Amino acid sequence: MPRRAPAAAKAAPAEEEQSPDPEPARAPEGPGAAGDIAVIGMSGRFPGADDLDAFWHNLETGRSEIAEVPPERWDTARWYDPDRSLADRTDSKWAATLRGADEFDPGFFRLSPLEAEAMDPQQRLFLQEAWKALEDAGHAGGGTDRPAARGTRDCGVFVGCGAGDYADLLGAAGAADTGHAFLGSSPSVLAARISYFLDLTGPTMAVDTACSSSLTAVHLACESLRRGECRTALAGGVALMLTPRLHIRCSNAGMLSPTGTSAPFDARADGIVLGEGVGVVVLKPLARALADGDHIHGVIKATGVNGDGRTNGMTAPSAAAQTELLRRVHRAAGVTGADIGYVEAHGTGTSLGDPIEVKALQDAFRADGATPAGPVALGSVKANIGHTTMAAGIAGLLKVLLALRHRRIPPTPHFTATNPRIDLARGPFHVPTRAAAWDPGPGGVRVATLSSFGFSGTNAHAVIAEAPPRPPAPAQPARAHLIPVSARDQEALSRTLTRLADALDTEEAPALADLALTLGTGRTHFPSRAAFVVRERAELVRALRAAAHGGTPYVHAPATGEPALRRLARTYADGGTVDWAALRPEDGARRVPLPTYSFARERHWITGPRPAPAAPEQPGDTPGAPDRVLRPDDRVVADHRLAGRPVLPGVAGLSLAVRAAAAHGLSGPVRLSQVRWLRPVEVTAARDLRVTTEEHPAGGLRFALTAGDACLRGRVQPLRAGDGAGDG
Template sequence: MKNYKDLLKTSILKIQEKDRRIAELEAARDEPVAIVGLSCRFPGAADPEAFWELIRSGTDALTTMTDQRWNMDDYYSSRIGEPGKICTRRFGLLDAVDQFDPAAFGMSETEAVYVDPQHRLLLEQAWFCFERAGLDVGRVRGADTGVFIGQMNSDYARLIKSTGDLNPYVGLGNALSAAAGRLSYVFGLKGPSVSVDTACSSSLVAVHLACQSLRMGDCSMALAGGVNLLLSPEAAIGASVSQMLSPNGRCNTFGSGADGYVRSEGCGLVLLKTLARAQADGDTILAVIRGSAVNQDGRSHGLSAPNGPAQIEVMRRALASAKLDPAEVGYLEAHGTGTALGDPVEVQAIDTVYGRAEGRQAPLVLGAVKANIGHCESAAGIAGLIKLVLLLQQGQLPPIAHLGELNPHFDDLSGQLLFPKSGAQPSGVARPGIAALSSFGYTGTNAHLLLSRPEGAGAEAATPPAGTARQAFCFSAHSATALRQQLRQLAQRLRARPAATLPSLAAAVNRVRGRLAYRHAFLAGSMAELLSQLDAGAQADLPPPPLDGRP
C-alpha cells in the first residue's frame, strides 16, 4: 500500500528544490557586474586621468586636420554635400597611431606593418587595462577570459589594397574578427572571443554581451570595449555628402547650433567580473553595471533614422534588468551626436522614461562626451561608459562643452531635465549614485546601460602612511628603448599629477609589471629622488640581457 504522506512530502521537497533552482537562475541572469579595470586613449587624453580632466574642464579636444591622415586640401569644400568632398577640416585625432612595439606582443616587424593599427591600439590598451586592474599580463595566460570588441571601420585594409602589396599577413591582419581574436591569441585568453559591428553602438553592445557571457558562466572575466581610427577619407566623404557632418566642426549636442557630428578616433576597454567574484577575489571595484539591454528599431521611418519608441523600449528593458526605478537615476550620458533630428528624438525619449518618472525628487542631469571629443563611432559607447565610471568616482557633474542656447525643438519637456553648462556645478543636485548610458547605431541597434558606485565608495579612503624608509622601484620591458620610454613617461605623469605617497606608488609599480627581459631597479626616499632616478634611467645606456637568454 502506497504511503501518500511520504509521496506528498517528497513532492513538496522536489518543488521547493526546483523553486530554489529557478530563483538561482533568475538571480544569475541579472547579477550585477563589476568593472575592475579600465584603460583608454581619446583625443587630447592618453589615459583615464587626462580624460577626466578634459571632461571636467569642458575642453573641446577637436583639431584641424592638415595631412595627419590624408591631405585635406585635396578633399575640403565649404559647399555642404558636394560629391567627393568633406565639408569640415575638424576631427578628433589621436597622436602617433603609426607607432607600435611589436616585440612586446611577440610579433615580427614585418607582420606588424600589415596589422590594422586599430588592432595594435587594442593590444596596447589591453595590456594597460590588465595592469591597471592589478594583474600581471603574464599571469592571465590560459584563463577563461572573454574578449568582446566593437569595430566598424577597416580603413587600413583599403589603404593596403590601394598599394597592391598583398601577402599572407594582410587578410589576417585586417579581418574584423581579428579585433577580438588577436587579443585572445596574444594574451592566451580562452573564453569567448567576439568582434561586434553594430555601427556606432558597437562597443556598448560588446559590453552588454560580455555581461551576459559572465552571467551565463561562459567566462570568469571579460575584456570589453571598442576602437576607431580614421585612416582614409572615404567614410568622411560619404558622411559629408549625406549631410551628417557638422560644417562648423563641433558636436553641438543639445544646442541650437546642432548641425551634425564630427568624426573622431579613440580606444577604450573595461575589465569585468561578476560582482560576487570580484568581491571574493578582493578586486578594487571601480563601478557596478546593474543592468543593460539591446534592441533594434525594426521597420521605422528609415534604416538610419532615429526611432523614439525603440529608444524608450530599450531604456525600460535595461531598467527592468537592473531592477531600478527610473526616478533613482541621477545622471544620463546621452548618445548626443548633435544632429538636428537625432537630439530632439533622443531627449523626448529620455524625458518620457526618466524625466516624467513618478517620484522623481531632483532633475535628471544630462551629458554628452561627444561635445568634448567628437563621435568615436564604434568606440563611442565605451567612451561614454568610461566617462560614467570616472564621474561616479569623482562625484562631479561636468558641463556639456560649449553649450549655449538649447535646441528649439525640445518641445513640451517635463522640466525635470538639467543640461549643465560651463561654470559652477548645478545647485540643488546631489552627487549621482546611479547613472545611465545610451548608444545608438545608425543601422538601428540600440544599447542602454545602468551603472552605480560600488557600496561603500562614498566613505573616505584610508591614507597610506607616508613612511620614511627608501622604497624599491622595479621596472621591466621587452627592449631597452621601451624601458627608457617607460621611465620617461612615469616621470612626466608624476610631474603633471603627483602620487599620494611614495609607498603606494612603489606598490603599484612593483605589483603588476611582469619580469620582462630588460630591467631597471633603484631605491628612492622622496619624490624628488624618485624623479631624479627616473630621469637618469631614461637617459642611461641600459645593458642587454645575458646571451644565454636568462633575464
C-alpha cells in the same frame, strides 16, 4: 604563483522582460548584488588625450578637440567642397583625430616590423590599450618577458570595430593581398589578437552594430560573465579614419555638420562631426572583484539592447524603442529617475535625433513615477571629441567612470541655447555648461545612465553606479618594501621610472604595501629592471628619479631595510626570479591603479602608391620605383646586426618579394624556391630597395631584390592544393 581567489557564487541571469508597468524593482541590499559587474581596469586614447587622465582634464575643462582634418590623414584641398551634391567630395573638412595613429611597439607583442606595417592601426591601438587596461587592473602578471593575464586564461574579449580603411592604403601600395594584410585587416582578428597574445580562452568576438558597437560589446561581455562563460572580460571599441572615405559617405547621406560644430541639444545642431578613439575596460562579477581585493572604478548595474524595428526610414531612430529599452534596463538595475544624477546621452548633435532621444528619456523617467530631487545633468562626449562611431559607447562609458572617480559632472561644450524641438521644461534634465560637484542620490550612491544608438537600429543602454566604499586599510607596520619596476629595454625602463615617480609624488599616492603588491604580482617582469627597498614614499620617489637618469638599478638603505630584501632586490635587478606571491603581506595590501607600460612610439606605415613602372631597362625586367628607403635606425635593420652592422633580415627580403608578386597579380598562398642571396643588404646609410618581377617560363614569377650591389633572387609560384596550405 599568484593566489587564486575562492570561487564566487554563480550570478543570477539578467531579469527577463516584464509587463510595461510593473512596480520598479529595487536592487538587492549589500555589495556584490547578483548581476552587478565591476569595472576593475580601464584605458583609452582619444583626440587630444593619450591617456585617461588627460581625457578627464579635457572633459572637465570643456575642451573640444574638433579641428580641420590634418594633412597627414588626407588633403582637404582635394576632397572638401561645401557643395553637398558632389558625390565624390565631402562637405565637411573637420574631425577630431588621434595623435600618433601610425605609432606602435611591435616588439612588445612579438610582431615583426613588416607585419606591423601591414596591420590595420585599429588592431595595433586596441592591442596596446587592452594591455594597459589589464595593467591598470593589476592583472597583467606573468613570467619573465612572458605576458599573461593574471590568475586565469578564462577571459573573454568583446570589441566594437569594423573593417578600417587602412586596407585602401595597402591596396594603393600593391600590398593588400599578402598574408599579413589579410590577417591585419580582419575585424575578427582584431578581437583575437589580444587573446592569441595572452593565450586567453574565453569568448572572443568582434561586434558591429554601427555606432552602438562598443556599448553592445560591453553588454555582451556582461552577459557572458553572468552566464559563467568567462571569469573576466575585456570589452571596448576602436575607430580610426585614415582616408576621406567615411567623410564622403556620410556627406552623401547628409549626416555631417557643414560648420564643423558638434553641438548636442543646441539650437545650432546641424549634423555630426566625426571623431576617433579607442577604449577598453576590464570586467569581473562584482562579488568576485570584492573577494579578490580588486580596485573598482565603477559598477555596471544592468545593460540591455533592442532594435528599432520599422521606422520612417532605414536609419531613422525610434523614440518608442528607446523608451522601452531605458525602462527595461532601469528595472533590471533596480533604479528609478530619482536615483539617477547624470545621463550620458547618445547626443549626436543633429536637429532631429537629439529631440527624439530627449523625448524618449523624458518618457522613460516619467513612466517610473519617481521624481528626481533636482535637475538631472544631461551631456554628450561627442561635443568634445566628435562622433567616434564604433568607439562611441566606450568613450561615453569611460567619461562616466571618470566622472564617478572625481565626483564631478563635466560640461557639454557648444551648448548656448536649447534646440527649439527639445522641451526641457518637461523636465527633469538640464545641460551643464560648466563643471560641477556630483552629489549622491537619495540612496547615498551616485548613479548614471549611458545610451548608444546605431544607425543600424540597434540601441544599447547601461546603468552605472559608483563602487562600494573600500573598507579602510588596516594600519600597516612601519617596514621596508621591495618595489620592482621593469621594461623591455633601458629606454622604456627610464620612461617607466619617471612616470611612476611623477604619479607617486602626489598626496593621493597609494601606500607602499599596495604598490609592492601591485607591481610584484600584477605586472609582467621584463628583462630591463630596477628594484628598490624603501620605507617611505619620498625616499622611493627620489630613488626612481635617480635610476631614471642612469643611477643604480637597485636601492637599499641599510639603516631602514631588511638584509633579505636587499638580496632579493639584487637578484631581481640582475634578472633573477623572485617569488612575489610569497612576499605578499598579510596586512591588507590591495591592488591599485598605477602608470602603465610606456610603449615605444615607432612609426609603422605602408609606403605610398607606387608609380607605374618605366620602360624596361633590360629585356624581361620590369624595374619600378624604389619599394622602400631603408635607414640605419629603421627597426627592421637596427635590431638585426651582423658583425655590428645593420643588415636586412633574409625573411624581410622574402616578405618584400611576396608583396611584389601580389602587386604583379599573383595573390593568395605562394611557394618560394630557388632563393639565392648574392650579397647581404647592409644599411650603414640610407639605401633604396627595389623589387622587380617577370614571368617565369615554367609558371609563376621570377623576382629580384636589389640595393646597390646587393641582390636577392628567386622564384615565386602559386601554392597548389596539397602543398601544405592552411585551411583556417
